[in-house]
Amino acid sequence: MARRARWDPERRSAARARAALTLLVVTSLVVALAVLDLVTIGPTRDTASATVGIPSWWSGDCDATHWNATATAAGWKGEGAHRLGASYLGVPVCGPRPAIDGSPNVMWARPGWGEAEWQCVELAQRFMAQIYGVSAYGANGNAVVANYTTAQGGNLIKISNGTVGQPPRPGDVISFNASTNPYGHVAVVASTSIDGNGNGNITMLSQNDTIDGWRTLAVNAWVVQPFGSQTPYGWLHDLAGRGDPLAEGAFIQVSGSTAVYRVAGGAPMRIYTWSAYGGVQPLRVITTQQFATMRAYPSNGTYISDNLDKSVYRMAGGAPLLVSADEATKLPGWGVAPVIGLDHYDFLRLDHLRAYPADGTFICSISDSHCYVVAGGAPLYVPASEAATVPGWKPSAATTVSSAEFTALAHLRQTPLDGTFICDVSTTLCYETAGGAPLRISPLDAPTVPGWSTAKRVTTSAWEFINYAHLSRRPADGAFICDVTDSNCYVTAGGAPIHVPASATTTLPTWATSHVVTTSGWEFDHTDHLAALPADGTMLTSVSSGATYEVLGGVARPVAVAAVAVAAVTPSTAIDQSALDNAGLSGPWSHLASAPPVVALVAPSSPIVATRAASVSWVAPIASSAVTTYDVRFEQSHYWSGYAPWIYPLSLQGLTSTRISAPLAPGDDYCFQVRAHNRAGQIGLWSRARCVTSALDDRAATSLSSGWTKAGSPLYYGGTITRTTLKGATWTLGGVQLARVGIVATTCSTCGALGVYVNGALTATIDLQSPTTLYQQTLTVPAFTYRTGTLVLRVVSDTGKLVQLDGVALSRT
Numbered sequence: 001m002a003r004r005a006r007w008d009p010e011r012r013s014a015a016r017a018r019a020a021l022t023l024l025v026v027t028s029l030v031v032a033l034a035v036l037d038l039v040t041i042g043p044t045r046d047t048a049s050a051t052v053g054i055p056s057w058w059s060g061d062c063d064a065t066h067w068n069a070t071a072t073a074a075g076w077k078g079e080g081a082h083r084l085g086a087s088y089l090g091v092p093v094c095g096p097r098p099a100i101d102g103s104p105n106v107m108w109a110r111p112g113w114g115e116a117e118w119q120c121v122e123l124a125q126r127f128m129a130q131i132y133g134v135s136a137y138g139a140n141g142n143a144v145v146a147n148y149t150t151a152q153g154g155n156l157i158k159i160s161n162g163t164v165g166q167p168p169r170p171g172d173v174i175s176f177n178a179s180t181n182p183y184g185h186v187a188v189v190a191s192t193s194i195d196g197n198g199n200g201n202i203t204m205l206s207q208n209d210t211i212d213g214w215r216t217l218a219v220n221a222w223v224v225q226p227f228g229s230q231t232p233y234g235w236l237h238d239l240a241g242r243g244d245p246l247a248e249g250a251f252i253q254v255s256g257s258t259a260v261y262r263v264a265g266g267a268p269m270r271i272y273t274w275s276a277y278g279g280v281q282p283l284r285v286i287t288t289q290q291f292a293t294m295r296a297y298p299s300n301g302t303y304i305s306d307n308l309d310k311s312v313y314r315m316a317g318g319a320p321l322l323v324s325a326d327e328a329t330k331l332p333g334w335g336v337a338p339v340i341g342l343d344h345y346d347f348l349r350l351d352h353l354r355a356y357p358a359d360g361t362f363i364c365s366i367s368d369s370h371c372y373v374v375a376g377g378a379p380l381y382v383p384a385s386e387a388a389t390v391p392g393w394k395p396s397a398a399t400t401v402s403s404a405e406f407t408a409l410a411h412l413r414q415t416p417l418d419g420t421f422i423c424d425v426s427t428t429l430c431y432e433t434a435g436g437a438p439l440r441i442s443p444l445d446a447p448t449v450p451g452w453s454t455a456k457r458v459t460t461s462a463w464e465f466i467n468y469a470h471l472s473r474r475p476a477d478g479a480f481i482c483d484v485t486d487s488n489c490y491v492t493a494g495g496a497p498i499h500v501p502a503s504a505t506t507t508l509p510t511w512a513t514s515h516v517v518t519t520s521g522w523e524f525d526h527t528d529h530l531a532a533l534p535a536d537g538t539m540l541t542s543v544s545s546g547a548t549y550e551v552l553g554g555v556a557r558p559v560a561v562a563a564v565a566v567a568a569v570t571p572s573t574a575i576d577q578s579a580l581d582n583a584g585l586s587g588p589w590s591h592l593a594s595a596p597p598v599v600a601l602v603a604p605s606s607p608i609v610a611t612r613a614a615s616v617s618w619v620a621p622i623a624s625s626a627v628t629t630y631d632v633r634f635e636q637s638h639y640w641s642g643y644a645p646w647i648y649p650l651s652l653q654g655l656t657s658t659r660i661s662a663p664l665a666p667g668d669d670y671c672f673q674v675r676a677h678n679r680a681g682q683i684g685l686w687s688r689a690r691c692v693t694s695a696l697d698d699r700a701a702t703s704l705s706s707g708w709t710k711a712g713s714p715l716y717y718g719g720t721i722t723r724t725t726l727k728g729a730t731w732t733l734g735g736v737q738l739a740r741v742g743i744v745a746t747t748c749s750t751c752g753a754l755g756v757y758v759n760g761a762l763t764a765t766i767d768l769q770s771p772t773t774l775y776q777q778t779l780t781v782p783a784f785t786y787r788t789g790t791l792v793l794r795v796v797s798d799t800g801k802l803v804q805l806d807g808v809a810l811s812r813t
Contacts (some may be wrong), residue, residue, distance in 0.1 A: 086213030123207035142184020171243015196301025198222035265298025308344035309454035317357025324404035367403035374415025435475025445520035485521035494534025539572035554593035581626035584680030593624035608742035625678035695807035736753025740781035744807035752797025
């Protein structure tokens with residue numbers, strides 16, 4: 001590409017010999033010192049601001065004053081000296097290009113060895129002079145590296161092309177041998193992007209070459225690839241890093257800013273305290289333009305460590321993946337690549353670090369060589385047999401990492417984040433994840449699914465969709481999903497979507513802080529990865545009532561208070577009460593089944609009352625479908641006869657209250673039952689009956705022995721009493737049917753006692769004594785077997801003890 005300007009023939013042989021020896025020795029030295037790492041990302045094109053001024057020997061930019069006058073005198077009629085565009089550290093590529101534009105060789109005005117402007121060698125010598133302080137020396141493009149000695153200054157070393165772990169770095173000067181001419185070429189490396197396997201590319205300042213002065217070359221397995229007839233054989237490198245202000249581990253500060261950083265994998269990692277680095281370190285000041293060209297995250301394969309707890313990580317997709325001590329030595333580049341210590345706050349605040357690798361990142365575990373593609377932070381397994389079918393897959397694209405991260409899950413997830421888009425390479429079907437499960441997206445719905453058109457979709461092997469290692473068959477409990485086709489929203493529980501009305505979203509504890517996945521309606525219609533009903537054993541809690549339910553057969557059944565503590569060991573999903581109230585209905589409510597409501601009476605609570613009405617009540621049940629109405633029925637019997645058929649008063653059907661007052665006829669026995677209707681149209685069974693008897697008046701006796709007297713007063717039941725002080729006096733009622741007896745009587749300190757006889761047999765004794773006088777006291781005896789016949793109440797207390805009878809109650813129950 002370019003010839004040398006002047007060269008001393010007597011020095012040529014000796015210089016070449018020294019160069020060959022230096023190249024071999026210094027290359028070995030570099031490997032031994034391990035001063036470079038496997039992953040080297042330098043600054044990209046710095047065109048906005050120079051870090052060095054124009055050379056002292058120039059007259060005008062690109063030496064235009066000097067070059068233009070000299071070239072014109074030589075007969076040049078083309079364009080004057082000017083920048084082509086490429087520039088690095090303030091050193092520009094200039095033209096016109098002698099080999100391409102035909103411009104004349106104009107010797108620079110620098111004292112000493114001369115170079116022809118704008119040959120490729122002139123750029124290399126100018127760059128080394130300004131950046132490294134190297135004195136120009138004789139060399140064609142292909143000999144700039146070979147002919148260099150430290151006697152020229154700069155203290156540079158030589159590295160052979162293909163040296164494992166030692167790719168070109170920014171600021172390196174690289175020489176090429178040409179198969180078509182004796183001059184070769186030389187260029188200055190401005191940026192590199194090379195992974196831990198030695199694959200990537202470099203971008204160079206290349207004078208007397210391209211129209212803008214930039215050239216990018218591929219790097220394969222640590223070997224910089226040729227272009228045209230030009231084959232690179234080695235480069236000069238500065239151990240001090242003067243040519244690479246953004247070298248690995250460098251401490252940098254942006255001009256005009258107080259913030260300081262450490263370079264790791266080409267990214268600026270913030271320094272919050274110098275104590276993490278053993279005190280203040282020397283800084284390299286860079287321009288804002290240079291800072292803007294740095295990576296957002298350290299490059300794949302970069303090793304970093306937490307200066308506080310000494311944990312070591314390897315970067316993949318922008319995330320630090322944990323490295324275990326026992327596997328570190330097995331990882332590529334370990335022991336050669338530096339481990340960049342970083343401030344603990346970088347890990348806490350994720351400053352230029354991702355929480356999880358970017359979607360589409362390929363990683364392989366060093367322990368078993370299993371490879372994965374990351375989606376939503378989760379590693380989706382890609383079997384070797386299917387890897388070739390996964391878009392973007394190639395061994396060089398994968399970062400080998402420690403298996404420790406797959407266990408720790410510090411920066412990997414067990415399942416993808418909600419809202420991750422993934423596609424099955426074998427079926428081309430696509431999904432959006434929610435609660436770890438892939439919810440299928442129909443092609444018809446896809447354009448309307450939020451994020452579909454802009455989000456990255458990770459296409460992966462079919463393996464995960466069959467085996468579910470890092471995908472879930474059903475969404476985890478508590479995931480929020482919405483149907484894009486009708487805007488209905490749900491919370492998942494037991495694999496099923498439980499409807500959440502729009503008005504209730506603010507009441508669910510985690511709705512506001514969760515990722516709500518709005519996805520295709522396909523899953524709601526086909527239940528491929530959604531269940532129609534929650535799995536048995538799923539626990540639900542109503543946010544408004546606090547009641548807990550266990551799902552059995554799709555029905556949310558209330559958990560008894562005593563069992564709530566036991567159920568607490570099973571996580572419960574918070575749902576809105578409306579999902580329970582509307583269970584069994586169609587549409588969005590159909591993912592909870594309903595069961596006929598069960599209701600129980602709580603009153604009447606006493607089998608015998610001294611009133612002409614009874615309170616009949618029940619508690620609204622905690623049901624799997626809200627109760628809408630109640631029906632009440634009753635059966636009635638007289639003391640001398642059996643029960644008549646059930647009676648269904650119209651006024652007691654379709655009740656919305658939970659209490660009624662039922663009129664009672666004296667001496668009659670009443671049994672009540674209640675049942676409930678729910679929103680799902682189901683009718684529950686009749687409840688267990690509760691029975692009550694209203695007492696007969698004392699005057700109902702069929703016969704009285706001598707010694708009884710009758711009296712009346714508002715103090716007495718029914719306004720009347722029958723009383724005696726005579727032992728042996730009897731009160732008789734014939735033709736009774738009964739299983740229980742009660743009396744209404746006065747109790748006092750001087751009152752006596754009554755014996756209860758049925759068909760002549762003593763059944764019980766009722767004591768009427770109390771410290772104070774009390775009227776209308778209802779006293780019952782234990783129930784006995786059902787009997788028919790004659791009831792006799794006999795005074796069994798001594799004569800003189802008062803027995804004051806108000807009423808008698810007989811019950812069949």
